[in-house]
Amino acid sequence: MKRKSSPVNHSLILGVSGGIGVYKALELLRLFQKAGFETWVVMTENAQRFVSPLSFQTFTPNPVITSLFTEPLVHIELQKREILLIAPATANIIGKIACGICDDALSTITCAFPGPKVLVPAMNKEMWENPVVQENIRKLKSLGYHIMEPKEGELASGEWGKGRMPEPEEIFAFVQSLLSQKKEGILSGLKILITAGRTEEDIDPVRVLTNRSSGRLGKELAEKAKDWGADCLLIAGRMEEKPEGVKIISCRTASEMLSLLKRESKKNDILIMTAAVGDYKPLVREKGKKIKKKSFSLPLVKNVDILESLREEKLFKVGFSLDSEAELIKEAKRKLKEKNLDLICANSFASLESDFIEATILSRDGEIERLPRMTKREFAAHLLQKIKTKFNEKVKSFT
Ligand SMILES: Cc1cc2nc3c(=O)[nH]c(=O)nc-3n(C[C@H](O)[C@H](O)[C@H](O)COP(=O)(O)O)c2cc1C
Incomplete structure (x- = not known):
């Protein structure tokens, strides 16, 4: 039959x-x-x-x-x-x-x-x-x-x-x-702002002060957020590889990144700050000519703290904290509170320039989730699901 x-x-x-x-x-x-x-x-x-x-x-x-x-x-x-x-x-x-x-x-x-x-x-x-x-x-x-x-x-x-x-x-x-x-798409209807890559600060017209961040995690997050239906904008410092199909605005220095974020924060629901922003910048920038002295000292000053500067912005904020194993959780807890973040991902120096990450995610509500070592692509998917859950909880608590 x-x-x-x-x-x-x-x-x-x-x-x-x-x-x-x-x-x-x-x-x-x-x-x-x-x-x-x-x-x-x-x-x-x-x-x-x-x-x-x-x-x-x-x-x-x-x-x-x-x-x-x-x-x-x-x-x-x-x-x-x-x-x-x-x-x-x-x-x-x-x-x-x-x-x-x-x-x-x-x-x-x-x-x-x-x-x-x-x-x-x-x-x-x-x-x-x-x-x-x-x-x-x-x-x-x-x-x-x-x-x-x-x-x-x-x-x-x-x-x-x-x-x-x-x-x-x-x-x-x-x-x-x-x-x-x-x-x-689990993120459809959400506007997500992601920063990625490394900032750089001029020493003279050719030399810069920067760091080893590859921007790989920001790329994975932006691509996944787009695939899951989010309206995603990437503010990118220097990156090895840019995401496909995502709107990108490029910048170089920490203060350029901050002014872009101040402009875009009001238009977005969520900020994921993966960019490695230089903590210091040269006190004086040699303009016009290259430094050729045999030896010289380079006085540095503290750079702008982007998340601190955005602490009053109302959007859901996710920060990253890169530190030595010993300081990792203590520092992440401090930053979560002082910078008024909703989530913070603590990870050690081992994740720099690597395809892998071993992170702990701390939430504003006190939850601590220790994750095993995984690829940055896997971590991006996990983090976005977590952001979605915590974002929904936050919205519900206001209604
Ligand atoms: C009667 C009987 C019932 C079983 N029920 C279960 C079960 O519910 N869950 C389980 O994980 N293993 C159960 N086992 C053990 C599995 O059959 C066994 O581990 C087997 O190697 C599984 O092979 P598979 O995963 O290739 O199908 C049972 C074994 C027997 C004899």
């Missing part, structure tokens, strides 16, 4: 790993199929011990994938699908994904999949509370994976605790809400 098909509006890969909750994945597949999704099921070998591929095949017109070695190559073919959902996600598949292991169809397809990935962990209480599993979950969250936390309730073993797989209807709603956020 020919299966009745609904109009296709989304495409989904449903990964099924070998946990007791596999039977719920059948109903989940039925819900997606009924809602008009193009569905692809990928089963691990152990999942097939619980429910046969034939049962899943009943609900999807596409072949149920159980092997990687097929023609065409599934891990490449499926890259074009919209979202990947693994439900149930065993402790084993979570560990493999977190470590980049690709030893079967599901782990390889997940590793090769560029789109949003949702994991629905389900396991007994002891496994869920195992520090290794928790560490893997933290790592995957920080890498942008969406984790739908297990429920508390009666587990398959008969004991009570956290680890139960949510009901198919709840998982279906979670995925639907992610897809609608993605469409609208």
